[in-house]
Amino acid sequence: MKPAAASASFSGPFALGSFAAPDQAPFPGLVTPGEHVLDLRAALGDPALTTRGIFERWDELLPRLHELAADETADRRPLEGLRVLAPVEPRQVFQSGANYRQHVIDLEVAHRAPDDPRTLEEARAEIAAVMDRRAAEDLPYVFLGLPSAITGPYDDVVLPDWAEQPDWELELAVVISRPAHRVDVDEALEHVAGYTIANDLTDRATVFRRDMKAIGTDWLRSKNAPGFTPLGPWIVPAASIADPGDLRVTLKLNGETMQDESTEDMLFGIARLVSYISRTSRLLPGDLVLTGSPAGNGMHWGRLLRDGDVMEGSITGLGAQRTRCVRETS
Incomplete structure (x- = not known):
């Protein structure tokens, strides 16, 4: 269930999410700052509607969503008591790695071999030149x-x-609206519906193959265990975020701030990422583009996740998520 500490805090007049009441099927909802949710299946007359379905009809439905957000007579229910689910079920998830300057420098330093002849300053300078x-x-x-x-x-x-x-x-996670294939950078943001928060958990011990280092990275093993991508709580329309290139990304572990960086540290902004991905792949409505993580991960601090740890993640204008780590028992 939604914890008592959660609140409908976000930029703009509304956000979108996916919710479930006890013993009921999930439904797409329009969230308003007053901490109420409107069931969009009933409001839009489509009992089979999903949040992904909304993005498939984004240009058509966006004006109607604004009308519903402003309608004080709409039949809303309190957010309290609803389970907040991941706000969308994407068909594809594209993840950008090594996209924050300071983060990459920190990882390079953390993974230096014991016999690396470079000084700390030399290592930082070399990876900065590569970026x-x-x-x-x-x-x-x-x-x-x-x-x-x-x-x-x-x-x-x-x-x-x-x-x-x-x-x-x-x-910062980007949610796609219109299909995008081979779009130019100056057109890319026209294919973005909105933004949400993702925590892209990674097992550092399995990032690189141990059996044959020449194979390279193993993202299947290190990043894709069930539950390794907490998403949400909601999706805020792009028009409500004045500058996605200037948002604060903050993660606290057990109340202690570990990550606290602006998206302006990204090497490649959202438009460049969407355009680049679309040169090869066809982005579809509801797909996610994860834009990379800023400095301050566990490898930097020398402190990895343990049973009972609580992570609280927030991004300017997008709300906050809160997840507790539970070690699997055999």
Whole structure:
């Protein structure tokens, strides 16, 4: 159930989410700042409607959503007592890695070999030069995640018994509206419906293959366990976020701030990421683009996730999520 500490805090007149009352099927809801939810199946006359279905009809439905948000006579129910689910079920999840300058520098330093002859300053300077070259050549680093890893914003996160170094990575997530294939950078934001919060958990111990290092990274193993992507609590329409390139990304672990950085530290902004992905793939309504995580993960602090840890993640204008870690028992 929605914890008492949660509230409908976000920018703009409304947000979208997915909810469930006890012993009832999930439904797409329009959330208003007064902490009430309108069941959009009934309001829009479509009993089979999902949040993804809303994004498939985004241009058509957006004006109607604004009308419903302003209608004080609409039949809303209190947010209290509803279970807040992940706000959308995407078909595809695209994840940007190594997209925050300071974060990449921190990871490079944390993963230095014991016999690395470089000084700390030399290592930082070399990876900074690599990132500058990537940015100049317009080469983001993007890989795929699994929708089955997504869980709700207040659900417990199960740490698998094989995960030796589970880590947090709070990120700004982009939700796609119109299909996008081979779109230019200056057109890319026209395909964005809104934004939400994602925590892209990663087991650092399995990022690189142990059996054959030449194979490279193993994102299936390290990032896609069930529940490794807490998402939400809601999706805020793009028009309600003045500048997604200037949002504060903050993660607290057991009340202590670990990540606290602006999205302006991204090497590749949202338009460049969406355009880049669309050069190869066809983005579909409801798909997610995770934009990378800023500095301050567990490897930086030398403190990984443990049983009982509580993560609280927030991004300016998008609300906050709160999840508790539970170690899997065999």
